[in-house]
Amino acid sequence: MIDRCVRVVLAEDSVVLRDGMVELLGARGCEVAAAVGTAAELLDAVAEHRPDVAVVDIRMPPTHTDEGIRAAIEIRARTPGTGILVFSQHVETAWASRLLADGAAGIGYLLKERVARTSEFVDALHRVAGGGTALDPEVVTQLMRGGRRSRVDSLTPREREVLQLMAQGHSNRSIAGLLVVSERAVEKHVAAVFTKFDLRATGADNRRVKAVLTYLAES
Missing domain, CATH: 1.10.10.10 (Winged helix-like DNA-binding domain superfamily/Winged helix DNA-binding domain)
Structure with a gap:
């Protein structure tokens, strides 16, 4: 049973998915301090709210390439104590390696289509908030190649x-x-x-x- 309330900033450009995740996390006892749709808004929200974890999609406006994970790396440089949980449809091994390269704890990388249960996502969120890791097996496999x-x-x-x-x-x-x-x-x-x-x-x-x-x- 997880008792600790985790403070979260959520970055997801899909309004439907973003609103659904806010509702989901709130129902599971997490505090969503901000939910934003761009990488620039993510950086501002983290600076303002100082969350335990930032949940980040990789591909965000305006180019939908790597804005999200670039922002995640910048967050770790600015506030190393902030956990990062990448939640994406894509495995970007080069950027994932950079995110892990500094040896800091509190990193997760989950693939949206492979999270079968809500509890898996929430458990990963708590692990990252506590300084642990939560890496999808496919992410691990691709990083190892x-x-x-x-x-x-x-x-x-x-x-x-x-x-x-x-x-x-x-x-x-x-x-x-x-x-x-x-x-x-x-x-x-x-x-x-x-x-x-x-x-x-x-x-x-x-x-x-x-x-x-x-x-x-x-x-």
Whole structure:
């Protein structure tokens, strides 16, 4: 049960979808501080309202190419503590990589047509607000294609599988259920990933997020 009220700025150029999302989020206990239709309005709204999360479509007026995700990257540069949840029909790997490149926590990227239940979207929103990640499996797959290999090569197939599910935002318990293994087994795989990626425990660092970002950057 999620109790925390998340403060949201929503950027979506489709009026019908925007109004529907405002109603949906309000019904799920989120506070929609502003709902806008352009990237310029998004930047102004975030500066004014300082939300926990900005929900951003990639392709917005006037050219409907990459205005939204450009604005998302600018938001992270101006206010690094603002979570970004990209919610789009498109996977833009170059821009997604840039959004993830600074190592900051609180990033999500979901594909509209693949979100089957309202609860999935709201859960992702809360994860991002809490500094976690919520990446669609297709986004992870496309980010992994092609690039160089380094520390990721040291992972076993099972460790890589566990890490890919971590990138999607799954907890250890959820991963255990999906892989039909014990939660203790998952904990061992996660610990092995942290060791191989040289992510030492500290009071401030979110090692799960750093492991995911390392995985995406080096895959």
